[in-house]
Amino acid sequence: NAGVTQTPKFRILKIGQSMTLQCTQDMNHNYMYWYRQDPGMGLKLIYYSVGAGITDKGEVPNGYNVSRSTTEDFPLRLELAAPSQTSVYFCASNIQGAGNNSPLHFGNGTRLTVT
Amino acid sequence: TQLLEQSPQFLSIQEGENLTVYCNSSSVFSSLQWYRQEPGEGPVLLVTVVTGGEVKKLKRLTFQFGDARKDSSLHITAAQPGDTGLYLCAGVPTGTASKLTFGTGTRLQVTL
Numbered sequence: 001n002a003g004v005t006q007t008p009k010f011r012i013l014k015i016g017q018s019m020t021l022q023c024t025q026d027m028n029h030n031y032m033y034w035y036r037q038d039p040g041m042g043l044k045l046i047y048y049s050v051g052a053g054i055t056d057k058g059e060v061p062n063g064y065n066v067s068r069s070t071t072e073d074f075p076l077r078l079e080l081a082a083p084s085q086t087s088v089y090f091c092a093s094n095i096q097g098a099g100n101n102s103p104l105h106f107g108n109g110t111r112l113t114v115t
Numbered sequence: 116t117q118l119l120e121q122s123p124q125f126l127s128i129q130e131g132e133n134l135t136v137y138c139n140s141s142s143v144f145s146s147l148q149w150y151r152q153e154p155g156e157g158p159v160l161l162v163t164v165v166t167g168g169e170v171k172k173l174k175r176l177t178f179q180f181g182d183a184r185k186d187s188s189l190h191i192t193a194a195q196p197g198d199t200g201l202y203l204c205a206g207v208p209t210g211t212a213s214k215l216t217f218g219t220g221t222r223l224q225v226t227l
């Protein structure tokens with residue numbers, strides 16, 4: 001099993017450009033999440049999904065969009081990149097929701113710089 | 116406003132020393148999880164504590180959940196260089212949806 005796979009590992013964007021961060025998992029997990037990690041700030045939840053076709057906002061959703069057309073894939077879209085979106089982005093999944101103490105499985109992250 | 120505050124933020128110690136990391140909140144949590152993150156990788160779960168007052172041990176790591184389920188601590192005995200990393204606590208506040216909230220993190224460096 002590959003677990004949670006994120007691509008690309010690194011990306012540099014100019015202000016106003018758009019891109020999609022890819023995330024796929026092969027564990028048949030229903031729940032998937034996108035977090036961003038800024039230095040000294042822990043992880044902030046951007047969006048999450050409880051199953052195919054269902055998504056919901058987290059703490060910091062502005063400037064991002066997601067879709068969940070299949071159980072495996074949960075892409076994160078940035079439409080108009082801004083310097084404030086410079087961060088490391090982590091995708092994660094678990095078999096049940098966090099309220100059931102189900103551990104999160106993380107990808108290795110995408111480091112995004114917007115200049 | 117950060118729901119889960121960790122202290123200290125940074126810790127640099129020598130091999131063989133003991134240390135404690137704290138995770139505090141004014142909110143009650145149904146459970147708390149501890150993760151360790153190494154550079155260039157995602158966090159990896161170490162333990163989940165569920166019951167107020169619960170103590171769990173993982174080799175040289177001891178985790179405790181506060182009686183009121185508002186705080187937790189991680190104690191490492193005889194730290195080793197392999198313990199180096201970012202330690203994150205995370206939890207779901209009672210009465211909220213299944214969205215895990217992470218603490219601010221404690222960066223630990225253990226040198227020879």
